[in-house]
Amino acid sequence: MITPTATPLSISGYSLLALFFQFLDSFGFIVLATVGLAIIFGMMGVINLAHGEFILIGVYGTALAYHAGAPLPLGMVAGVIAATAFGVVVERTIVRHFYDRLLDSMVATWGLALVVSQLLLIVFGSSLDSISTPLGNVSYGPYSSSVYSSVLLPAIAVCVLAGLYALFTRTTFGIKARATIEDPETARAMGIDTDRMYVATFAIGSALAGLTGALYAPALGSITPNRGNTFLVEAFVAVVVGGQSVILGTLAASGVLSVFNATGSFLFGTFVGQMLLLLVAIVALRVLPDGITGYVDDWQQRRRAEE
Amino acid sequence: MSHESLSRRSVLASSATALGISVAGCSSGSGSSGGGGPTVGILEDRSGNFQLNGTSKWQATRLALEEINENGGLLDEEIEIVDPDPQSDNSRYQELTERLILQDDVDALWAGYSSATREAIRPIINENDQLYFYTTQYEGGVCDHTIFPVGATARQQLGIVTPYLADEFGEDIYIIAADYNFGQLSGDWVNVLAQENDYNIVGEEYIPLDETDFSSVINRIQSEDPDFIMSMLVGANHENFYDQRATNDMEDIPIGTSTAMAQGHEHIRYDPPALTNVYAGVSYMEELGDLRDGENFVEAFYERWPDANYLNQEAQNNYFSVYLWADAVEEAGTFDQEAVIEVLEGGRDISAPSGDLTLDGPTHHMEHEMRVARADENHEISFTNNERIGPSFLREEVEGGDGCDLREEDKTTQYVPSDVYDV
Numbered sequence: 001m002i003t004p005t006a007t008p009l010s011i012s013g014y015s016l017l018a019l020f021f022q023f024l025d026s027f028g029f030i031v032l033a034t035v036g037l038a039i040i041f042g043m044m045g046v047i048n049l050a051h052g053e054f055i056l057i058g059v060y061g062t063a064l065a066y067h068a069g070a071p072l073p074l075g076m077v078a079g080v081i082a083a084t085a086f087g088v089v090v091e092r093t094i095v096r097h098f099y100d101r102l103l104d105s106m107v108a109t110w111g112l113a114l115v116v117s118q119l120l121l122i123v124f125g126s127s128l129d130s131i132s133t134p135l136g137n138v139s140y141g142p143y144s145s146s147v148y149s150s151v152l153l154p155a156i157a158v159c160v161l162a163g164l165y166a167l168f169t170r171t172t173f174g175i176k177a178r179a180t181i182e183d184p185e186t187a188r189a190m191g192i193d194t195d196r197m198y199v200a201t202f203a204i205g206s207a208l209a210g211l212t213g214a215l216y217a218p219a220l221g222s223i224t225p226n227r228g229n230t231f232l233v234e235a236f237v238a239v240v241v242g243g244q245s246v247i248l249g250t251l252a253a254s255g256v257l258s259v260f261n262a263t264g265s266f267l268f269g270t271f272v273g274q275m276l277l278l279l280v281a282i283v284a285l286r287v288l289p290d291g292i293t294g295y296v297d298d299w300q301q302r303r304r305a306e307e
Numbered sequence: 308m309s310h311e312s313l314s315r316r317s318v319l320a321s322s323a324t325a326l327g328i329s330v331a332g333c334s335s336g337s338g339s340s341g342g343g344g345p346t347v348g349i350l351e352d353r354s355g356n357f358q359l360n361g362t363s364k365w366q367a368t369r370l371a372l373e374e375i376n377e378n379g380g381l382l383d384e385e386i387e388i389v390d391p392d393p394q395s396d397n398s399r400y401q402e403l404t405e406r407l408i409l410q411d412d413v414d415a416l417w418a419g420y421s422s423a424t425r426e427a428i429r430p431i432i433n434e435n436d437q438l439y440f441y442t443t444q445y446e447g448g449v450c451d452h453t454i455f456p457v458g459a460t461a462r463q464q465l466g467i468v469t470p471y472l473a474d475e476f477g478e479d480i481y482i483i484a485a486d487y488n489f490g491q492l493s494g495d496w497v498n499v500l501a502q503e504n505d506y507n508i509v510g511e512e513y514i515p516l517d518e519t520d521f522s523s524v525i526n527r528i529q530s531e532d533p534d535f536i537m538s539m540l541v542g543a544n545h546e547n548f549y550d551q552r553a554t555n556d557m558e559d560i561p562i563g564t565s566t567a568m569a570q571g572h573e574h575i576r577y578d579p580p581a582l583t584n585v586y587a588g589v590s591y592m593e594e595l596g597d598l599r600d601g602e603n604f605v606e607a608f609y610e611r612w613p614d615a616n617y618l619n620q621e622a623q624n625n626y627f628s629v630y631l632w633a634d635a636v637e638e639a640g641t642f643d644q645e646a647v648i649e650v651l652e653g654g655r656d657i658s659a660p661s662g663d664l665t666l667d668g669p670t671h672h673m674e675h676e677m678r679v680a681r682a683d684e685n686h687e688i689s690f691t692n693n694e695r696i697g698p699s700f701l702r703e704e705v706e707g708g709d710g711c712d713l714r715e716e717d718k719t720t721q722y723v724p725s726d727v728y729d730v
Contacts, residue, residue: 127543132581269527270521
C-alpha cells in the first residue's frame, strides 16, 4: 500500500511566504468560524450546536441574493441580515428558555440544526450554484495564493475582533451587556433591561455567524444544506482552547491552532495538518483545562497574590 | 470509513430491528409489504452528505420501475417499491438493509453511493444471500456471489483517461485523492498504470474528506509542476479544490478524474473556468443523451422529475440495471433470487442509454463503453476516445490469472491492486 504522505515543500524564501499565506488563510477561517459561537457561549452560557446552520443561513442569504442579480457585497449584507433576523426569532422563541442550562441548550440547538438543514434541502433543493472566489491571486516565484482567502478574510477577521473588543469594553452597551451576564439581578436593579441585553447579545452572535457565512459563500466551493458542519470542528476546538475570555481567547486560540495546522499541512500534507490541530487541542485541554485565557488569568492572580 | 466504529451501534440497531420484527410478527401475522407481490428495495441518499449524487440515483431507479409497472409489470405482477431515505448515514443503511431484507422481503436491492456504505452493508447482504446491485463507479475488485457492481471500475475509468492525458500533455503525474478506501485504491490504480506505461508520479497526496482548504495542496502542485493532475477527490467539501485552482490561475494544468463532473455535475454548479480542462473517464453523462434508437432517457427522466438537478452517470447505471434484472426475471420465469442470479451469470447484452453493454457473467461486472469527457473554457462538454473496456482485472488478472469466476465458486471477496501488482 502507498503511504499517504505528500512531498514536502523545500524550504526557501518563496515557500516560507507560501507557508505564511497558508497560516493567514487558516487563521482567518478559524477566527471567523469561532467568533459567533464564542460570543454566544462566553457571554450567555448557551452552547449553540446550530452555529453551523446560522453560518449556513448567511451563506444561503448571500448566494440567493447574488444569483438573483445583486452584486456580491450587497448579497453579503443580505446574508448577514437573514442570519441576524433568524437569530432574534430563535432567541425569543427557543433559546431564552435555556440560559445557563448548558446541556439542555445543546439538545435544543442540535434539534434546531437538523430542522434548518432539512428545511433548506426541502425549500432550495440539493445545492445552490457556487460563487467563484473574487480577487484572483498574488503570485511569487513558482507559488500563488488567493487574495480573498489569504489576505482579505484574515484582515477582516482581525477587524472583527478589534471591533468587538471596542464594543464590549468601550461602549455603554458593552458594559450593560457584561453586567447582565455577570449578575442579572443587580443589573436589573440598576435599571438595565436585561431581556433586551440577551436579545442584543444573541443577535450580535448570530450576525457574526451570518457574516462568516456571507464571507465564505464565495470561498466554500459547494453550497449544500449540510455545509454547516464545515465550520463546527474548528469553532468548537477554538472556543475550548481559547477559554473564558471571548475575544482574546478566540484570537489566541486561532493563532496557536492555525500555526500548527498550517505548518503541518505545509510540511507533511493536509492530513497531518488536521491531526496536529486536534492534537494541539487535546494537549492544550490537558495542560490548560481553562483554556489559554484561563491560564493567563490564573497566572496574573497568582502574581498579584505574591505581591 | 467509519464502519468499525459503528459496529456496536449497528448491533444494538439490529437487535432493536429484530425485536421490532418479532413484535410485528406477533401482532399482525406477516410484514405489511412482504406478503404478496414482488418487492424491490431502493436505498439511495436523498439527504445528508451524499444527497447531491444519491437523489438522481433514486429518481432513475424509480423511473425504470415505474416504466415497467406501466407496461404491465413483471411476470404479470406489479412491482412494489420500498425506498426509505438512508440519509448518507452508514449505520442507518445497516438498519434499513436488514429491514428491507427481513421484513419487506425484497427480491432485489439497489443501495448506496459510497464504497464505505457498500462495505458497511456487505456483511448483511452476505448473511442473507440478498441479490444486490451496487451502481456507483468504484475502485473495483468486488467478487461476491450475490452482488452485481454494475458501475465502471477504477481500471475502466482511469484506464481510459490516464493514458489519454499522458499522450496529450506529458508523463509527469500528480495524484490527489480522498483519504478512504475508494481514494486510496484509485491512487493505487494510477500507480499501476504508471508502472505499465512508464509514467512518473511526481507527487501523491490523500486528503481527509472534511478538508475544504487546498492552499497547501495547490502550493505543492505548483512546486512539482506536473504535466497533469489525477484527481479522485470526493464529496462536497473537496469540490472547493476546483474553485481554488481557478483562483490560482492553474487551468492550464489539465486534470484527469474519475469522480468530478459525471456525478456532482460541478461543470454546471460552478462558473467557468473552475472545471476548464478537466477530463473525466466516464461511462455516461447527461450530455451524452440516449444512444438507443428512438428512445430518449434524458427527456423521460426530466418529464418524471421536473425539479431534478442532473442526470448523472450513476443514475444511468441504476436505470439500465433495473432493466437488466427485469430481463433476467422474465427469462428465469420467477423472482427467486438464486434463479435470477443464475440467469444473470450466463452473461447478458443490454441496450443502455450509454451504448450496447454486456454483463460479464463470471465476474458480475459490466463491459462498459468508456469515453473521455472534457470541459472547455465555457464548461461545454465534449466526448472523445470512445472505447469498450471490460472488467479485465477480475476476469484475467486476479488469482494468478485465473480470474474471479462466481459461476464456479461462491465468494465474498474484494481484490485490491496490491494482490496483483507491486504498488
